[in-house]
Amino acid sequence: MEDARVSYDKAVEELRLREYPMLRDTTYLDHAGTTLYAKSLIERFSNDMITNLYGNPHSASNASQLTTRRIEDVRLRLLSLFKADPADFDVVFVANATAGIKLVMEALRDQEEGYWYGYHRDAHTSVIGVREAATRHRCFTTDAEVDQWVEEVEGKLGDRLGLFAYPAQSNMNGRRLPLDWVRRIRMRKQGSVYTLLDAAALVSTSPLDLSDASCAPDFTVLSLYKVFGFPDLGALIIRKAAGSVFDKRRYFGGGTVEMVCMKEQWHAKKAALHERLEDGTLPIHSIMALDAAMSVHQELYRSLDEISRHTSFLALKLYDDLKSLKHANGTSVCRIYNDKAAMYGDSATQGPVVAFNLRNPCGGWVSNAEVEKLAAVRNFQLRTGGLCNPGGVASSLDLAPWEMKENFSAGQRCGNDNDIIRAKPTGMIRVSLGAMSTLKDVTSFADFICEFFVEDTPPPLTPPVVSLGTEPPTHSRLHVQSLAVYPIKSCGAFSVPPGVAWEVRREGLAWDREWCLVHQGTGVALSQKRYSKMALIRPSIDLEEGVLRVQLTGILRDTTFANEISVPLSADPRLFTEESMYKDTSAQVCGDQIQAKTYRSSRISDFFSQALGVACHLARFPAVGNGSGPLACARHSKPHLQKKDMSSRTRIPGAFPETIPAMPGTTVSKPILLSNESPILTISRSSLNRLNELIKAEGGKAAQAEVFRANIVVAENPHYPPGAEQPYAEDDWRYLQIGQQYFELLGPCRRCQMICVDQQTAERNQEPFVTLSKTRRFDGRVHFGEHTSLLARDDLQSPSAQNPTIMVGDNVRTYFDEEIHDDDTLRALVS
Numbered sequence: 001m002e003d004a005r006v007s008y009d010k011a012v013e014e015l016r017l018r019e020y021p022m023l024r025d026t027t028y029l030d031h032a033g034t035t036l037y038a039k040s041l042i043e044r045f046s047n048d049m050i051t052n053l054y055g056n057p058h059s060a061s062n063a064s065q066l067t068t069r070r071i072e073d074v075r076l077r078l079l080s081l082f083k084a085d086p087a088d089f090d091v092v093f094v095a096n097a098t099a100g101i102k103l104v105m106e107a108l109r110d111q112e113e114g115y116w117y118g119y120h121r122d123a124h125t126s127v128i129g130v131r132e133a134a135t136r137h138r139c140f141t142t143d144a145e146v147d148q149w150v151e152e153v154e155g156k157l158g159d160r161l162g163l164f165a166y167p168a169q170s171n172m173n174g175r176r177l178p179l180d181w182v183r184r185i186r187m188r189k190q191g192s193v194y195t196l197l198d199a200a201a202l203v204s205t206s207p208l209d210l211s212d213a214s215c216a217p218d219f220t221v222l223s224l225y226k227v228f229g230f231p232d233l234g235a236l237i238i239r240k241a242a243g244s245v246f247d248k249r250r251y252f253g254g255g256t257v258e259m260v261c262m263k264e265q266w267h268a269k270k271a272a273l274h275e276r277l278e279d280g281t282l283p284i285h286s287i288m289a290l291d292a293a294m295s296v297h298q299e300l301y302r303s304l305d306e307i308s309r310h311t312s313f314l315a316l317k318l319y320d321d322l323k324s325l326k327h328a329n330g331t332s333v334c335r336i337y338n339d340k341a342a343m344y345g346d347s348a349t350q351g352p353v354v355a356f357n358l359r360n361p362c363g364g365w366v367s368n369a370e371v372e373k374l375a376a377v378r379n380f381q382l383r384t385g386g387l388c389n390p391g392g393v394a395s396s397l398d399l400a401p402w403e404m405k406e407n408f409s410a411g412q413r414c415g416n417d418n419d420i421i422r423a424k425p426t427g428m429i430r431v432s433l434g435a436m437s438t439l440k441d442v443t444s445f446a447d448f449i450c451e452f453f454v455e456d457t458p459p460p461l462t463p464p465v466v467s468l469g470t471e472p473p474t475h476s477r478l479h480v481q482s483l484a485v486y487p488i489k490s491c492g493a494f495s496v497p498p499g500v501a502w503e504v505r506r507e508g509l510a511w512d513r514e515w516c517l518v519h520q521g522t523g524v525a526l527s528q529k530r531y532s533k534m535a536l537i538r539p540s541i542d543l544e545e546g547v548l549r550v551q552l553t554g555i556l557r558d559t560t561f562a563n564e565i566s567v568p569l570s571a572d573p574r575l576f577t578e579e580s581m582y583k584d585t586s587a588q589v590c591g592d593q594i595q596a597k598t599y600r601s602s603r604i605s606d607f608f609s610q611a612l613g614v615a616c617h618l619a620r621f622p623a624v625g626n627g628s629g630p631l632a633c634a635r636h637s638k639p640h641l642q643k644k645d646m647s648s649r650t651r652i653p654g655a656f657p658e659t660i661p662a663m664p665g666t667t668v669s670k671p672i673l674l675s676n677e678s679p680i681l682t683i684s685r686s687s688l689n690r691l692n693e694l695i696k697a698e699g700g701k702a703a704q705a706e707v708f709r710a711n712i713v714v715a716e717n718p719h720y721p722p723g724a725e726q727p728y729a730e731d732d733w734r735y736l737q738i739g740q741q742y743f744e745l746l747g748p749c750r751r752c753q754m755i756c757v758d759q760q761t762a763e764r765n766q767e768p769f770v771t772l773s774k775t776r777r778f779d780g781r782v783h784f785g786e787h788t789s790l791l792a793r794d795d796l797q798s799p800s801a802q803n804p805t806i807m808v809g810d811n812v813r814t815y816f817d818e819e820i821h822d823d824d825t826l827r828a829l830v831s
């Protein structure tokens with residue numbers, strides 16, 4: 001095994017030297033190579049600065065003339081690096097690639113008809129930003145969409161100009177996109193659509209050939225510091241045939257005009273494109289440094305072609321090494337986000353970049369913040385997070401726009417520790433290779449991942465239930481008959497559709513009591529007890545569209561301007577009034593002060609106010625992220641539990657290698673008497689059936705599960721014979737296992753007359769309260785249903801702990817008090 005590896009490495013090394021003979025000169029094979037490059041470059045530049053006197057251009061002095069001459073030379077030299085003929089192209093020096101993109105955007109924005117803008121999903125943030133000034137824009141989410149659009153006979157643009165922009169290489173995963181799009185767009189769109197190629201990532205490790213101007217992009221932007229390290233300079237290469245687009249540019253700056261009249265609005269622009277576009281004094285010393293950089297770069301690394309071969313080879317090795325890493329249980333360690341259309345080792349489709357995330361042996365995600373910290377200690381320079389590539393990252397990580405906004409609202413920011421939300425990573429790890437990277441860099445990085453993130457002893461296999469010595473879970477007597485959430489407190493129920501795994505958190509089922517209606521005067525949350533018609537307001541959660549939809553039913557229909565409105569699920573702060581508006585009269589839910597956020601749209605407020613006939617606002621409880629922090633405060637109407645749970649919510653799921661064990665003694669609350677509600681309400685179908693039999697025997701109307709605000713309805717499995725029902729067995733339940741999750745029952749739920757509001761008609765009855773009081777009264781209190789809460793688990797690394805979910809149809813196992821005598825049995829249960 002060891003031998004095979006050594007000989008593989010040797011073969012690799014030989015192949016590399018054959019491919020890249022200049023590396024035989026080992027002076028710059030390691031990090032000393034980077035130092036040598038930096039030293040040579042700075043020395044050459046400093047020598048130039050010491051020996052020559054450069055003046056500000058635009059005057060007749062020798063110093064000024066020298067500057068002008070040198071800059072013209074550097075311009076030419078830069079163009080020739082890309083085989084661009086100065087007869088066909090001009091180069092404009094800018095601060096960075098983004099500034100080049102902005103120059104093009106401004107020229108288009110100043111067109112009378114505005115412009116159409118198309119961009120590829122893999123675009124850098126700076127390229128996406130161009131859409132904000134466009135009259136119309138379109139994001140192309142696949143290559144096929146681009147191909148199809150290219151072939152369309154476009155008539156829709158009218159007089160308007162168009163611009164299509166894309167990256168030559170994705171700055172997310174290094175995928176290289178088809179350069180041929182440029183030629184095809186020019187041919188098919190007959191000049192009505194310009195092309196902008198973002199080559200900022202590409203040219204640091206690849207040549208770019210602009211020798212055939214007819215196939216070359218109209219605008220090409222570069223980050224020169226990404227190629228040479230120094231100076232901090234960017235460039236915009238313009239195909240002269242497209243230069244007229246800048247004629248409409250409205251601004252002029254110093255150095256760009258021949259003459260300006262003051263009394264009349266007249267000016268004459270300079271002739272050459274770069275003269276007209278380089279506002280103010282050029283970064284002259286940076287341009288001199290660029291000359292030095294190009295010389296040293298060529299001496300040490302020879303050409304972009306050689307760098308391309310070298311880095312392409314290293315990237316293939318890195319990809320293969322990372323891909324082959326496995327945990328002892330055989331699962332893959334790296335989830336690599338390579339594009340289907342690209343292949344490592346093929347420099348036409350793939351650059352030397354690997355983007356990935358790490359998984360633990362249970363399939364849970366490893367926090368990138370942890371990876372980054374360890375990488376820093378081991379001196380690897382890598383990047384994590386959103387990588388300035390929102391489209392690529394969102395599609396690779398399967399994040400819908402609402403999820404991204406929701407994560408944002410929950411406090412997630414690029415680069416902070418809170419990077420796994422809802423068991424999904426919010427960013428990725430990116431490793432890039434360059435001219436100075438070596439084979440040793442690659443192998444030592446793979447070794448680093450292996451050392452810290454590969455689990456080589458399989459985790460012990462102890463099914464938790466075995467230790468309890470009870471019957472195997474196969475003959476489950478009970479199952480989940482239905483699941484419901486009440487997105488707006490005291491309004492109608494939303495039934496979780498069968499087959500949908502619904503997220504459950506310590507604070508309850510996802511989206512349950514996320515919103516409420518508050519009185520405009522008092523700030524007090526409205527409830528069905530007083531406003532029974534709230535039952536006819538039916539919210540539903542649409543995760544596809546990312547909206548909360550609210551429908552009016554029954555007698556509320558046609559009471560207002562619309563029978564339906566929708567609100568984004570993301571807690572977008574722009575929708576809310578300033579929190580301070582309700583500071584004095586903060587929302588009151590069941591007597592507790594809650595800092596809710598109120599929606600400011602009058603359309604939303606009118607909808608609810610007109611329907612209910614009371615001036616109210618829609619409000620939302622502060623979002624609770626996966627982590628802790630100031631936002632993880634009171635939500636729902638269970639402030640008592642919330643406070644209690646804070647300590648167990650401060651853990652980062654998937655944190656590796658240090659996981660903080662969840663101690664049953666600290667995370668499981670002992671039975672508590674709740675003056676209020678709990679995260680989840682569980683009821684039993686058998687109990688409800690028994691209750692309804694009694695009600696019907698008295699000639700009353702059967703009650704639905706929703707009147708009890710039940711979240712989970714547990715019923716006997718259908719294959720159990722009828723008559724095997726055990727009504728009120730829940731009185732003795734202590735814990736429940738539902739699917740893969742464990743729950744603690746906190747105690748029975750006290751009932752009031754609110755259960756008498758018919759949820760279909762909003763009429764008040766006497767039942768089921770009357771019958772319930774006759775049959776289920778203990779110590780003067782009427783009980784029905786059980787307060788329930790999710791138990792935190794020991795094995796935080798597993799996906800079912802990182803993203804706990806339950807489903808309609810899940811098997812339910814019950815545990816009674818006598819089965820759980822001590823913390824050890826409990827630990828065995830939840831670990």
Ligand SMILES: *Cc1c(COP(=O)(O)O)cnc(C)c1O
Pocket residue numbers: 095096097098099124126167169170171198199200201202222223234
């Ligand atoms: C770095 C980069 C940019 C932004 O370049 P700046 O020089 O920072 O403006 C744009 N696009 C791609 C693909 C990049 O890699």
